[in-house]
Amino acid sequence: MPDSAPSAAKTPRVRFAPSPTGFLHVGSARTFIFNWLYARHNHGTMVLRLDDTDLERNTEASVQSIFEGLRWLGLDWDEEYKQSSRLDLHRRQAEAIFAKGLAYRDFTPAHAGDDNQSSAQGAWLFNPGMREMSREESDRRAASGEPFALRYRVPRDQGRNLSFTDGVYGEQSKPADEVEDFALLRSDSFPTYHLASCADDADLGITHIIRGQDHLTNTFKHLLIFEGLGVQPPQFAHLPLLVAPDGAKLSKRKHGAVVSVTTYRDAGFLPQAFVNFLCLLGWSPKDDREFLSLDELTAAFTLEGVNRANAVINFTDADPFDPKAVWLNAEHIRALPVDELAPLLGPFFSRGGFETTPEKVLAVTPLIRERIKLLRDAVSAADFFFLPQLAPYDPAELIPQKGDAAMALRVLQHALEVLPAINFDHDSLDQALRAAASHMGLKAGQAFQPIRVAVCGRKNAPPLFETMAVLGRDVCLARIRQAEASLQSLAV
RNA sequence: GUCCCCGUCGUCUAGCCCGGCCUAGGACACCGCCCUUUCACGGCGAUAACACGGGUUCAAAUCCCGUCGGGGACGCCA
Numbered sequence: 001m002p003d004s005a006p007s008a009a010k011t012p013r014v015r016f017a018p019s020p021t022g023f024l025h026v027g028s029a030r031t032f033i034f035n036w037l038y039a040r041h042n043h044g045t046m047v048l049r050l051d052d053t054d055l056e057r058n059t060e061a062s063v064q065s066i067f068e069g070l071r072w073l074g075l076d077w078d079e080e081y082k083q084s085s086r087l088d089l090h091r092r093q094a095e096a097i098f099a100k101g102l103a104y105r106d107f108t109p110a111h112a113g114d115d116n117q118s119s120a121q122g123a124w125l126f127n128p129g130m131r132e133m134s135r136e137e138s139d140r141r142a143a144s145g146e147p148f149a150l151r152y153r154v155p156r157d158q159g160r161n162l163s164f165t166d167g168v169y170g171e172q173s174k175p176a177d178e179v180e181d182f183a184l185l186r187s188d189s190f191p192t193y194h195l196a197s198c199a200d201d202a203d204l205g206i207t208h209i210i211r212g213q214d215h216l217t218n219t220f221k222h223l224l225i226f227e228g229l230g231v232q233p234p235q236f237a238h239l240p241l242l243v244a245p246d247g248a249k250l251s252k253r254k255h256g257a258v259v260s261v262t263t264y265r266d267a268g269f270l271p272q273a274f275v276n277f278l279c280l281l282g283w284s285p286k287d288d289r290e291f292l293s294l295d296e297l298t299a300a301f302t303l304e305g306v307n308r309a310n311a312v313i314n315f316t317d318a319d320p321f322d323p324k325a326v327w328l329n330a331e332h333i334r335a336l337p338v339d340e341l342a343p344l345l346g347p348f349f350s351r352g353g354f355e356t357t358p359e360k361v362l363a364v365t366p367l368i369r370e371r372i373k374l375l376r377d378a379v380s381a382a383d384f385f386f387l388p389q390l391a392p393y394d395p396a397e398l399i400p401q402k403g404d405a406a407m408a409l410r411v412l413q414h415a416l417e418v419l420p421a422i423n424f425d426h427d428s429l430d431q432a433l434r435a436a437a438s439h440m441g442l443k444a445g446q447a448f449q450p451i452r453v454a455v456c457g458r459k460n461a462p463p464l465f466e467t468m469a470v471l472g473r474d475v476c477l478a479r480i481r482q483a484e485a486s487l488q489s490l491a492v
Numbered sequence: 493g494u495c496c497c498c499g500u501c502g503u504c505u506a507g508c509c510c511g512g513c514c515u516a517g518g519a520c521a522c523c524g525c526c527c528u529u530u531c532a533c534g535g536c537g538a539u540a541a542c543a544c545g546g547g548u549u550c551a552a553a554u555c556c557c558g559u560c561g562g563g564g565a566c567g568c569c570a
Contacts, residue, residue, distance in 0.1 A: 019569085021570075053569095053570080054569060106568085110568050111568075123495075124566080148568095151568090169496095169497070169498095172497095174495075174496080178494080178495065179566095182568095183567080183568050187568055188568080190568085192568065193569070193570045213563090213564070214563095215565085216497065216564075217495070217564075238497090240497090240563095241564075243563075247562060247563070281504070284504085286507095287506085287518095288506070288518045290519055291519095307498095308497075308498060309498050310498070310564090312503060312504080313503095314520095314521095322503080322504090322520090323521050324503075324519075324520045326520090327519090327520055330533095334533080368532090370532055370533045371531070381532095434529095443529085445529045447529080449530065452529075452530065458530095460531040460532085461531065462530095462531080463529075463530085464529060464530080465529090
């Protein structure tokens, strides 16, 4: 087993430890990203550890979906572990703590229902009669097969104070006697999260634990476990929570698919844009930069830049994505070279049922790059390039501003005369159609609109000449003829 | 209930530690104007915040106290 000790060198070892009980959600993704950034910024090691000690709730599907999400983010890790295959270590460690007298057996039957007794009437500290039970009686009852949980014997006499310096929240301390005798082993002998997590962190030589602020108060228990293990506790840094617009912690149950990383991927977010966005939630480079590449993020990332207040991630039923995330995505799309963007667009067209070729998509990409915010927008922005037959549209759309059907008809008929004779490239089309406009005494805008609608099937479209060049002469002529016909039927 | 954390434009944030340069900066969104063959991009501009109340100080977003508000943790879940 890689018992790789932290070694004398001070290179940090950080870990991301998701529990596979659902899809990878955005809060977890951000925790992963911050750990990754910290590791890479400091030339340290990134450890991925599946905290899968909850047999009832773990599923293989969820393991897959977490890996899927992580892979999409495009951030790597250096070592990988699974808690479920390290149970022996956990039990040994619990045993060691027990042997030191720092834990005791609790024979109180496990709570059946989910109604907990501690919430209403103050803090529960331990079950009477168990903490003080003699070792002889404890051994005897254990030997007779009576089930028990192993609890930490939290020091509560000498006015101990537990304290640590959080990398984000600063000095934290709490009297030890306010901490309850938390469980280390359950009565089925499986380790609890607290034990498994700390035992692994100690064994894996984790130097910095960067995790959500919901663990801030749990840290005091973890301090005790590290002490029981006889090791120096790692550095802690807690991240402000990501919260929903209503202020509550993001949850899979309450908020559904909008908190799943794959939802962003499927909608056509670029992983680098998504990472960029998540970084801006609770962290800032403090120099007004917002559009940052992965390298820039890595270079700029420090724990000092992390905020303490929770960050709202905006979404509604109608619009599941935070407008700033969408904006950043559009920025990253525009920053991408055409030959890198085009292959990313292809799958969205295929999924939309369009027949495409990589060459055609490549030709279309520069025309829509500035017009899409999500990759999936490409489909609606460029459908007419791939449609063999334009969807029916209102012929009235063909009529230009301050014009009438007759004017539109004239423009189209003139185009039909001019187009067969010229080259179908941008400059030739530009020249020919502008000349046609002035010949008819029309403004360029007036003359182009009927053609644009005829060729694209709608008013809003990419620039006309480039579009026609990509479409090709045959398609353009056919569509203009069709428009001419529909206009004539309108006039009747 | 107990303990802990947080509180600058609607949202993400800079400034706070080391008071004065803050008539509080940037960004998104929204609105307006410009550019322009439509849309988009781009440019310019407008609206918009120091939770509240007390101190300390010549001076407070920045320091102290309190109030209120929000969040989190209190499991043989993680």
